[in-house]
Amino acid sequence: MPDRDVRAFPDAGGEPGRPPAVAADLLGRHLRRLREEAGLRQTDVVAAKVIGSASMLSKYEGAKVPVHEEQVRALVEFYTDGDPGNLQACLDMAKEASVKEWWAxxxxxxxxxxxxxxxxxxxxxxxxxxxxxxxxxxxxxxxxxxxxxxxxxxxxxxxxxxxxxxxxxxxxxxxxxxxxxxxxxxxxxxxxxxxxxxxxxxxxxxxxxxxxxxxxxxxxxxxxxxxxxxxxxxxxxxxxxxxxxxxxxxxxxxxxxxxxxxxxxxxxxxxxxxxxxxxxxxxxxxxxxxxxxxxxxxxxxxxxxxxxxxxxx
Missing domain, CATH: 3.30.870 (Endonuclease; Chain A)
Structure with missing residues (x-):
């Protein structure tokens, strides 16, 4: 599988103070981009047993559910054959997305x-x-x-x-x-x-x-x-x-x-x-x-x- 350009994922290393909802949005859009670059449909990911359902994958890509790092890891490894740059960028963003909001x-x-x-x-x-x-x-x-x-x-x-x-x-x-x-x-x-x-x-x-x-x-x-x-x-x-x-x-x-x-x-x-x-x-x-x-x-x-x-x- 070709190398991925993690620069398309802005500030992949994380940015202090970025709101969790923003981090979740960036992560969801990047996960979708990785899936599409790999030529995969949502149903393909479900068929490979990487995630439970297409609706749950859609919610991850749309930043509509709480982020779990292990699920993010599984998706990125499947999409990129374990590309370390993308994996670390996505895990960093998952951590930002999991921080409590100021109004929690x-x-x-x-x-x-x-x-x-x-x-x-x-x-x-x-x-x-x-x-x-x-x-x-x-x-x-x-x-x-x-x-x-x-x-x-x-x-x-x-x-x-x-x-x-x-x-x-x-x-x-x-x-x-x-x-x-x-x-x-x-x-x-x-x-x-x-x-x-x-x-x-x-x-x-x-x-x-x-x-x-x-x-x-x-x-x-x-x-x-x-x-x-x-x-x-x-x-x-x-x-x-x-x-x-x-x-x-x-x-x-x-x-x-x-x-x-x-x-x-x-x-x-x-x-x-x-x-x-x-x-x-x-x-x-x-x-x-x-x-x-x-x-x-x-x-x-x-x-x-x-x-x-x-x-x-």
Missing amino acids: EYRDVVPGHSDRLFSQERAAREIRTFETHHVPGLLQTPDYALAIMTEAAADSEGTLHEPDIARVRRRMAVRLQRQMFLFLPGAPDFYAVLDENVLRRTKGSTTVMRGQLRQLYSLAENNRRIHIRVLPFDAPAALAPAHNSVTLLTMEPGQGSDVVYIESSNVGGSYLSDQDSIDQHRQRLTTLFMGAAGKDATLEIIQSHIDRLVGQR
Whole structure:
């Protein structure tokens, strides 16, 4: 079997601080590449008894299951006749993928559909997002976030129930830790477009909402990495994406593949990572940012909503 070029597997020796989800994504894509280079189908690997099923192999290649080093070793040895360079690179990446995420102690309050987003956003070069209902989580004040988290919720039968305060506190801790990385050296550029309805819709109280709007104004005016734009009420309908909440993570080289995260209130979140979808959403979000109100106009819109709430309680 021909020699493999492990340089196609970025930073094969490992990179300190790389998020586990990023390592798992890189490993999965490399395992697939090795299999395809060897001229093997997933069913061929199963037939050789290297792994239990094609569905499990698909999950390994898609970074959708916990990584086990012995399984990685078996796959790489089968694909490469035990090529030591590829084997060591994959085992190193498997170790990175097995490290606990920064939010592991809060697993009970982190929805399964959010874990990849929480992991990869810290290694992103650029984040673009669009929201129609709430201020993006990374830009929320503690009071605004608390107001959303403590809203009365309904169970499957439509019965309202009060939130679990202990869980809310743990969710708040995760939210605040997520926000911290945006203000650290080397933070990604963050581009957010907010439908003007987000500014109009009061959460908690007018005091809470004023505080949130003032923070948005300050960030939009002063932070060189955080770029906030408002999509005004009178903007062309065709500008807005089809989804209410869309986020695109553009990763640094060697830090995993770009990904689109789409969140829906009734089905949770889903991810798109094929290149066509990435390119389409990047173009759509970039066009949306350019078509929304400019920086000065955005500041005027935010200020108008602050003024609207002055004197209200």
